Amino acid sequence: MTNNPGSRNYDDVGMIPIVAPGRPNKAARSVLRKLVQGEAPPTAPMNIVDRLAGSPYANFTIQVGKAEESARKTIDFALRLAETMFRYGAGALEVETSIIAVTAALGLRNIEVDITNQSVIINYAPRDAVPITLLRVVRSWTNNYAGLVAIHELVTDIASGGVTRDEATRRLEVIVKKPKPFPRWMVSLAEAIFAAAVVGVIGGTLLGMAVALLTILLAGQVARVLGKWRVPDFFVTAISSFIVTIVALLCFMANLALSPSVVVAGGILLMLPSGRLVSAVQDAINGFPVTAAGRFLSAFLSFGAIVSGIAVALVMSSMAGADWLEVAEPITGTRPLYLVLILVAISTVAICIAEQTAIKLLLPTMAVALAGYLAFYYGMEIGLGNRFAPAIAAVVVGILARIIALRLGAPQLVVAVPSIIFLLVGLSIFRAMFVMTLTPDDSVSGAVGIFNALIIILAVAAGVVLGDNIARPFTRSNGQKDRRRNRRR
Known part of the structure; x- marks a missing residue:
């Protein structure tokens, strides 16, 4: 059969009309492919x-x-x-x-x-x-x-x-x-001033601050001598905490108007591995579990050394006829906000000197610590609790530390770590370990205390990391440069 021009084509056998195939819709196929298949192979390793x-x-x-x-x-x-x-x-x-x-x-x-x-x-x-x-x-x-x-x-x-x-x-x-920015005698004095300021923050009297200052000076000199003798850090920490406790006991026996628990807390706070604990949690969050585990073990060994030194001092005083002191009792002393801010500023500058921070970062770090403490203080005032308020303060510290540190050509760590010392994250673990170890009747409360302290430490470390990530968009020196691909010279 012959088809006329312009007429429909028919199959010769069944007279079935033949329809020409349509053009494939490339856009639709591309959208469908993206829905069912990823743009990159799911098993490809990350560069x-x-x-x-x-x-x-x-x-x-x-x-x-x-x-x-x-x-x-x-x-x-x-x-x-x-x-x-x-x-x-x-x-x-x-x-x-x-x-x-x-x-x-x-x-x-x-x-x-x-x-x-x-x-x-x-x-x-x-x-x-x-x-x-x-x-x-x-x-x-x-x-x-x-x-x-x-x-x-x-x-x-x-x-x-x-x-x-x-x-x-x-x-x-x-x-x-290159020599460190501060001489050894200034570091020793800064450590003692830090202990005295912390005693004031947690409610100690002027006499307690003076005793803490002198005690840390004594313990620091003994620690340096032991370090020259290559004594392991575990025993150096234990002996230092022993000295702090003995001094507090002697003051108590002399009927001085001070709280032994406050003196001990201020004296051992410098020995507590608070920064190491926070760094361990940060390493775990950032994907370094082995490093985090090592730092956790090292931190808990330090806690064990502190508890051992205090326990030996208490046992020796008890054998000598003195009363058993509760050096881990909760501290409830308060100070006016303006006075606490002054002490926080002093203690932050002192710990910066002890950590050999660059001179240009002393005042910026103090400002970050004050902002973090204000966030912590008002968080407690509005009822956030002793778990959420430190986390909020840590987020504030993390944000400000990254912005200020990178503007001054420094890593975030050197500003963030000294700025969170005021949260006293290590003191709560020490008290819990002390209760669980030396008061068997309260071992359950000690275990609960350790769990609560770990929760707070996790919240603080996570808050610092979260603040660091939040501040990343604000620390780009040049937006066009960040959007540009890696260039070649």
Whole structure:
């Protein structure tokens, strides 16, 4: 059958009309594919450079042509940098981001970083080449927040592409050999002033503040002598807490008008690993469980040493005929808000000096601590409770610490940690451990107290991390620069 032009086509057999197939709708197919299939394979590993997202080093500059020929030297420098940061008190996340930023800026992309409580491993495995794996163990620690600030500035300069590896190595050596900003005698005096100010914050009298100051001076000198003799830190802490308790007992036996529990609390607060506990929780939140576990164990060993020293002093005084003192009783003393703010400011500056903070950060850190304490105070006033109010204060500290620290060229840690000491997160755990260990009849209440203290510590650490994340959009130096891809020189 012949079809006329313009007529419909028919099948020769069944006279069934034949319809031409329509064009595929590409837009509809694309939308359908996105609904049922992800844009990236779900099992693809994350690029290690993606760990820099949200960090101060997110926009690094790659120095092309300088990687393969000196990969070993670059890895050695990165390990030396990481070891120094750990020695000075940096957190695991800060160390990891610094390593990634430095190695990426110097041209090493195929690396893996593994960080534990006291070791750093870097594996460099380029294609069609022999891999390199190097390990560095951190065997000593020291207080040097000023050194952390200098290292932060160095890593920032490397990431911006303005420093070569050889120059960076020389600058790191200068940082390591540079003296700390405050002499030893000033650190000892600052530790004693911190203890005295804390006694005033928790309700102690002027006499109690003076006794705490003299006690910490004595305990500090004994601790330094024991340190020169290479005595383990556990026994140094135990002996120091023993000295603090003996002094409080002697004052009580002399009928001085002061509370032994306040004197002991002020004396041991400097020994309490409050910052280590918060750092451990932060490491766990940031994805470093091994490092967090190590820091938790170290912190609880310190608590055990403090309880041991106090227990020995109490037993010795009881054998000598003195009355058994309740040094872990709750402290209910109050002070006017203006006076507490003054004492918080003094104690914050004192702990900054003890931690060897850079001089330019003393006043900003004090301001952050005062803002955090006001948030804590008014949170308690409106009835948030002793669990939620510290968390709110920690969020405020985390936000302000990141904004101020990065504006001044420093990591958030050096401002945040001294600013949360006023929350006294370690004192509650000490009291709970003391009750559970030395008063068997109240062991259940001691266990409940430890649980409540851990909840508060978790809330404080999570609040600092949350504040740090909230402040990230406000700490971008240049919006266009952040939206730009990693550029090459």
